[in-house]
Amino acid sequence: MDGRELPRREREKLAQRGEMMATALDLFSKKGYRNVSMQEIAEKAEFAVGTLYKFFRNKEDLYKALLGEQADAFDEALRIAIEGPGLEIDKLRNYVKAKGLVFRSNVSVIRLYLAETQGASLDIKAGLDTEIRERYGIFLNKLASVFESGMKRKRFRKIADPFSLAVALDSITSAFLLLWLEEPERHPYPEDPDAILNILFKGLVDQ
Amino acid sequence: MDGRELPRREREKLAQRGEMMATALDLFSKKGYRNVSMQEIAEKAEFAVGTLYKFFRNKEDLYKALLGEQADAFDEALRIAIEGPGLEIDKLRNYVKAKGLVFRSNVSVIRLYLAETQGASLDIKAGLDTEIRERYGIFLNKLASVFESGMKRKRFRKIADPFSLAVALDSITSAFLLLWLEEPERHPYPEDPDAILNILFKGLVDQ
Amino acid sequence: MDGRELPRREREKLAQRGEMMATALDLFSKKGYRNVSMQEIAEKAEFAVGTLYKFFRNKEDLYKALLGEQADAFDEALRIAIEGPGLEIDKLRNYVKAKGLVFRSNVSVIRLYLAETQGASLDIKAGLDTEIRERYGIFLNKLASVFESGMKRKRFRKIADPFSLAVALDSITSAFLLLWLEEPERHPYPEDPDAILNILFKGLVDQ
Amino acid sequence: MDGRELPRREREKLAQRGEMMATALDLFSKKGYRNVSMQEIAEKAEFAVGTLYKFFRNKEDLYKALLGEQADAFDEALRIAIEGPGLEIDKLRNYVKAKGLVFRSNVSVIRLYLAETQGASLDIKAGLDTEIRERYGIFLNKLASVFESGMKRKRFRKIADPFSLAVALDSITSAFLLLWLEEPERHPYPEDPDAILNILFKGLVDQ
DNA sequence: CATGAATGAGTCTTCATTCAT
DNA sequence: GATGAATGAAGACTCATTCAT
Numbered sequence: 001m002d003g004r005e006l007p008r009r010e011r012e013k014l015a016q017r018g019e020m021m022a023t024a025l026d027l028f029s030k031k032g033y034r035n036v037s038m039q040e041i042a043e044k045a046e047f048a049v050g051t052l053y054k055f056f057r058n059k060e061d062l063y064k065a066l067l068g069e070q071a072d073a074f075d076e077a078l079r080i081a082i083e084g085p086g087l088e089i090d091k092l093r094n095y096v097k098a099k100g101l102v103f104r105s106n107v108s109v110i111r112l113y114l115a116e117t118q119g120a121s122l123d124i125k126a127g128l129d130t131e132i133r134e135r136y137g138i139f140l141n142k143l144a145s146v147f148e149s150g151m152k153r154k155r156f157r158k159i160a161d162p163f164s165l166a167v168a169l170d171s172i173t174s175a176f177l178l179l180w181l182e183e184p185e186r187h188p189y190p191e192d193p194d195a196i197l198n199i200l201f202k203g204l205v206d207q
Numbered sequence: 208m209d210g211r212e213l214p215r216r217e218r219e220k221l222a223q224r225g226e227m228m229a230t231a232l233d234l235f236s237k238k239g240y241r242n243v244s245m246q247e248i249a250e251k252a253e254f255a256v257g258t259l260y261k262f263f264r265n266k267e268d269l270y271k272a273l274l275g276e277q278a279d280a281f282d283e284a285l286r287i288a289i290e291g292p293g294l295e296i297d298k299l300r301n302y303v304k305a306k307g308l309v310f311r312s313n314v315s316v317i318r319l320y321l322a323e324t325q326g327a328s329l330d331i332k333a334g335l336d337t338e339i340r341e342r343y344g345i346f347l348n349k350l351a352s353v354f355e356s357g358m359k360r361k362r363f364r365k366i367a368d369p370f371s372l373a374v375a376l377d378s379i380t381s382a383f384l385l386l387w388l389e390e391p392e393r394h395p396y397p398e399d400p401d402a403i404l405n406i407l408f409k410g411l412v413d414q
Numbered sequence: 415m416d417g418r419e420l421p422r423r424e425r426e427k428l429a430q431r432g433e434m435m436a437t438a439l440d441l442f443s444k445k446g447y448r449n450v451s452m453q454e455i456a457e458k459a460e461f462a463v464g465t466l467y468k469f470f471r472n473k474e475d476l477y478k479a480l481l482g483e484q485a486d487a488f489d490e491a492l493r494i495a496i497e498g499p500g501l502e503i504d505k506l507r508n509y510v511k512a513k514g515l516v517f518r519s520n521v522s523v524i525r526l527y528l529a530e531t532q533g534a535s536l537d538i539k540a541g542l543d544t545e546i547r548e549r550y551g552i553f554l555n556k557l558a559s560v561f562e563s564g565m566k567r568k569r570f571r572k573i574a575d576p577f578s579l580a581v582a583l584d585s586i587t588s589a590f591l592l593l594w595l596e597e598p599e600r601h602p603y604p605e606d607p608d609a610i611l612n613i614l615f616k617g618l619v620d621q
Numbered sequence: 622m623d624g625r626e627l628p629r630r631e632r633e634k635l636a637q638r639g640e641m642m643a644t645a646l647d648l649f650s651k652k653g654y655r656n657v658s659m660q661e662i663a664e665k666a667e668f669a670v671g672t673l674y675k676f677f678r679n680k681e682d683l684y685k686a687l688l689g690e691q692a693d694a695f696d697e698a699l700r701i702a703i704e705g706p707g708l709e710i711d712k713l714r715n716y717v718k719a720k721g722l723v724f725r726s727n728v729s730v731i732r733l734y735l736a737e738t739q740g741a742s743l744d745i746k747a748g749l750d751t752e753i754r755e756r757y758g759i760f761l762n763k764l765a766s767v768f769e770s771g772m773k774r775k776r777f778r779k780i781a782d783p784f785s786l787a788v789a790l791d792s793i794t795s796a797f798l799l800l801w802l803e804e805p806e807r808h809p810y811p812e813d814p815d816a817i818l819n820i821l822f823k824g825l826v827d828q
Numbered sequence: 829c830a831t832g833a834a835t836g837a838g839t840c841t842t843c844a845t846t847c848a849t
Numbered sequence: 850g851a852t853g854a855a856t857g858a859a860g861a862c863t864c865a866t867t868c869a870t
Contacts, residue, residue, distance in 0.1 A: 013854095034241035037839060048856040049841080059840070089412070133389075159409035160402070167386065168379045168406050175378035176371075182340075195367070199375050202366040203410030205296070244864055246832095255831040256866085266865065427833095448655035451860055462835040467862065503826070547803075564825075573823040574816070581800065582793045582820050589792035590785075596754075609781070613789045616780035617824030618771075619710070658843055660853095669852040670845085680844065831870085839863080846856080 017055050020045050025066055029108040033063055070109045071132045075139060077102045082143060088150035089201075095143065096173055096193035103177045104189065110181060140166050165200065172196060224262050227252050228273055236315040240270055277316045278339045282346055284309045289350060295357035296404075302350065303380055303400035310384045311396065317388055347373045372407065379403060431469050434459050439480055443522040447477055484523045485546045489553060491516045496557060502564035503615075509557065510587055510607035517591045518603065524595060528588060554580045579614065586610060638676050641666050642687055650729040654684055685752075691730045692753045696760055698723045703764060709771035710822075716764065717794055717814035724798045725810065731802055761787045786821065793817060 023045035027036040038059055042049040056062035081098035082091040103110050144166035150156035160168075173196060179187035190196060230252035234243040245266055249256040263269035288305035289298040310317050350373035357363035367375075380403060386394035397403055437459035441450040452473055456463040470476035495512035496505040517524050557580035564570035574582075587610060593601035604610060644666035648657040659680055663670040677683035702719035703712040724731050764787035771777035781789075794817060800808035811817055 032241075034239075038841080039839080042857095050843080050856055051854075053841070054854070156412065157409065160406050164383075164402075165406065167382050168375075171378040171382035172375045175374050179374065195371075199367050199372065199407060201410055201412040202364065203408055205363065205408040245866080246864070249832090257831050257868085258829090260866070261830080446655075448653075452862080453860075456836095463862080464836065464864080465834055468833070473861065561825075570825045571823065573825055574820050578797075578816075579820065579825070581796050582789075585792040585796035586789045589788050593788065609785075613781050613786065614820060615824055615826040616778065617822055618768075618777045618780055618786070619822040659845080660843070663853090671847085671852050672850090674845070675851080831868105833867105833869095835865100835867080837864100840861090842860085843858100844856100846854105847852105848854095849852085 016047070016051075020047065020052060020055060021062075021066055021069070024062055025070070025112070026108055028063065028066065029110075029112050033059075067112060067132060070106070070113060071135065074102055074106075074109075074113060075135055078139060079142065082146050088146050088153075088155055089197075091146050092169065092197055093193040095146075095169070096196050099173050100177065100189045104180070107181065110177065140170060143170065159203075169197075169200060172199065223254070223258075227254065227259060227262060227269075228276070231269055232273055232277070232319070233315055235270065235273065236317075236319050274319060274339060277313070277320060278342060281309055281313075281316075281320060282342055285346060286349065289353050295353050295360070295362055296408075298353050299376065299404055300400040302353075302376070303403050306380050307384070307396045311387070314388065317384065347377060350377065366410075376404075376407060379406065430461070430465075434461065434466060434469060435476075435480055435483070438476055439484070439526070440522055442477065442480065443525050452476075481526060481546060484520070484527060485549065488516055488520075488523075488527060489549055492553060493556065496560050502560050502567070502569055503611075505560050506583065506611055507607040509560075509583070510610050513587050514591065514603045514607075518594070521595065524591065528592070554584060557584065573617075583611075583614060586613065637668070637672070641668065641673060641676060642683075642690070645683055646687055646691070646733075647729055649684065649687065650731075650733050688733060688753060691727070691734060692756060695723055695727075695730075695734060696756055699760060700763065703767050709767050709774070709776055710818075712767050713790065713818055714814040716767075716790070717817050720794050721798070721810045721814075725801070728802065731798065761791060764791065780824075790818075790821060793820065 020041070024036070024041045027041055027044065038049055038052055041062075042052045045052075052062070056065060077098050078095060081094040140163065144162040147156060147162035147165045151158050151162065159165075176187070176189055176196060180189045194201070227248065231243070231248045234248055234251065245256055245259055248269075249259045252259075259269070263272060284305050285302060288301040347370065351369040354363060354369035354372045358365050358369065366372075383394070383396055383403060387396045401408070434455070438450070438455045441455055441458065452463055452466055455476075456466045459466075466476070470479060491512050492509060495508040554577065558576040561570060561576035561579045565572050565576065573579075590601070590603055590610060594603045608615070641662065645657070645662045648662055648665065659670055659673055662683075663673045666673075673683070677686060698719050699716060702715040761784065765783040768777060768783035768786045772779050772783065780786075797808070797810055797817060801810045815822070
């Protein structure tokens with residue numbers, strides 16, 4: 001038996017919590033924070049409201065836990081993609097691939113995550129808002145340092161400052177994912193990362 | 208007298224409507240759709256709630272009218288920037304400039320507009336959603352045709368399909384505006400459009 | 415027509431407010447603060463809950479207004495009874511009579527008033543609590559000064575300090591009123607104030 | 622071994638019950654019946670809620686047991702003070718002293734007890750209410766009989782009927798204890814019972 | 829026609845009580 | 850026999866919408 005195995009009770013609690021969060025995520029991402037009632041979440045998750053409140057102090061708490069954990073996972077996945085040794089160009093490829101993968105396997109979170117990082121979160125005052133964006137900012141800087149490193153090593157040309165390039169790459173991938181989200185058939189997210197990266201790699205205008 | 212001149216009565220009504228929408232826009236963009244009450248809008252606009260309901264059938268209607276008209280204005284401004292004769296490269300420059308201008312002089316709308324076009328509109332079910340996005344899609348195609356035309360005339364290299372380039376440019380400019388919105392001092396929107404366009408124009412990797 | 419006459423609208427509002435307060439008073443005094451719901455008050459007063467909230471910011475507010483106004487009236491009536499010129503002994507008689515009258519014609523308030531002045535208000539944190547007691551303290555001092563004045567003028571013997579005598583008289587009258595409240599037949603509040611005052615006036619033990 | 626000694630099991634249960642009641646008393650007297658939850662009591666007493674319900678059928682039951690037992694103790698102490706042989710005047714002195722002692726060493730109960738006997742118990746409908754008051758009535762009659770006996774033996778003058786005197790003495794002592802409770806420094810409960818009794822013993826007005 | 833008072837369904841949250849383990 | 854997780858009814862409060870004046 002594995003030492004990391006939790007006692008049954010604990011495992012059940014985690015499972016419950018997981019179900020609640022999954023249900024809440026589903027509803028929030030479909031209808032928006034204010035349009036989902038605790039009653040509704042509880043009902044759909046097949047718990048009593050009271051039980052919901054045993055796990056989360058209040059509605060906002062639930063929402064924050066939700067976003068926080070999802071953002072953690074995303075952040076982690078993207079961070080790993082660009083860390084470690086290797087050519088900068090490969091890191092960027094990894095990033096584009098990872099972002100596609102992680103988003104496409106978490107469709108319901110995308111809208112919520114984008115709402116928070118792209119700046120349209122008007123329901124939850126601050127706190128999460130701030131926290132997620134901060135981490136997002138940190139990630140952008142890491143991405144920028146990939147560009148910077150590439151320039152230092154003369155592998156990239158200095159066509160713009162590294163941070164702007166990071167912003168550009170991040171926004172482009174998000175935009176493509178959004179298109180895919182709306183019409184998956186018409187706008188598939190490219191399998192080959194270079195389909196996106198070439199926009200940055202190759203110049204539109206001859207030098 | 209000008210034939211287009213409206214009777215006093217009509218003009219007054221339009222003025223009233225304008226004030227209501229301006230007040231609503233201000234409140235919605237600051238606090239979010241669900242966090243603003245009709246009472247609050249009426250009070251701040253110095254009308255009675257009943258009067259508000261004379262102009263807009265319900266809260267959603269008001270919101271849709273608001274977004275719709277703002278989107279109209281934006282769309283128009285951006286469309287004009289890329290229409291007409293001239294070099295494609297100049298059209299793109301015009302677009303980057305116009306987008307900067309129009310957004311920076313309508314700060315309070317940005318968040319709402321981005322929320323709708325970038326995909327986080329969870330409060331209003333559909334309808335507006337659809338309409339704005341449709342027009343947004345149409346505009347993206349117009350922008351794409353600028354790239355296409357540039358390619359046809361051998362002014363642009365075929366580094367990616369025109370629509371993808373349009374998406375890329377649009378998302379990059381939006382991302383920069385978002386950064387500016389959060390920290391205007393740290394992230395000014397560039398005066399020179401080439402600061403942004405070079406990301407597309409020049410290639411990161413030598414050919 | 416009287417200049418003090420209020421416009422119809424205002425009069426109606428006051429009448430509504432009055433009805434709400436009367437209903438609330440009735441319910442609170444019968445069932446206690448926490449055992450009465452705003453819904454219940456609204457229903458019994460034949461208003462919608464929302465209307466209740468138009469007049470009182472919240473439940474506590476309603477309770478405070480209630481107690482405050484009633485305490486005002488009581489305080490006023492008792493104060494008048496012991497003010498002005500005249501023999502101290504007559505003032506005390508007036509006080510005993512007035513207290514009897516005012517309480518017996520406001521039966522439903524007695525319990526609430528006593529609960530506040532006699533110290534068992536555990537539902538409402540502070541504020542009213544404090545305010546009513548303060549005014550009650552002030553009144554006790556006024557009553558004490560009647561005893562003091564009587565002593566100075568050699569009309570009363572110095573059997574205890576004036577404040578203690580005030581406390582004694584006040585508590586005795588309250589106690590009798592409480593008895594009457596429980597069993598009006600068995601424990602009528604005496605018509606002749608001396609029936610109560612003699613307890614203080616005449617000595618139990620020969621001097 | 623003593624025959625009255627209870628088996629360990631029983632003793633433990635009694636001890637548990639005692640702790641629950643002590644905790645409940647503390648909380649009720651501080652926050653009021655409705656503002657204390659069974660969870661809170663259980664937690665603070667370090668038992669599970671279920672255990673609480675093993676000892677008391679429901680919340681009201683717990684409250685009644687609490688008040689009942691406290692009232693028993695009070696009643697007993699006061700009864701003893703005025704029973705037995707001895708001069709009536711000494712019994713009254715004993716009563717004043719005993720009431721002071723018993724109240725001051727049970728501060729947390731005072732408010733609850735007074736709330737019940739002085740008529741402001743609005744939380745618990747009837748039952749306890751009735752029972753406590755009944756016993757309180759019985760005690761008042763016992764106190765009255767002390768006055769009566771004194772009058773019969775020509776030791777007291779007939780300044781009022783014995784029951785009224787009992788009510789008066791009881792309410793005065795309670796009032797003084799209440800004052801002490803609020804501001805112990807400013808209003809100490811007198812060490813010498815005559816400080817209070819003189820209000821009854823000596824007449825305010827010369828005969 | 830404008831007004832804004834009135835409405836009451838709907839929201840979040842608490843807590844007495846039960847019962848499976 | 851103790852435990853405390855689960856329940857869900859009930860309560861305070863908000864706000865979109867209506868309609869009498």
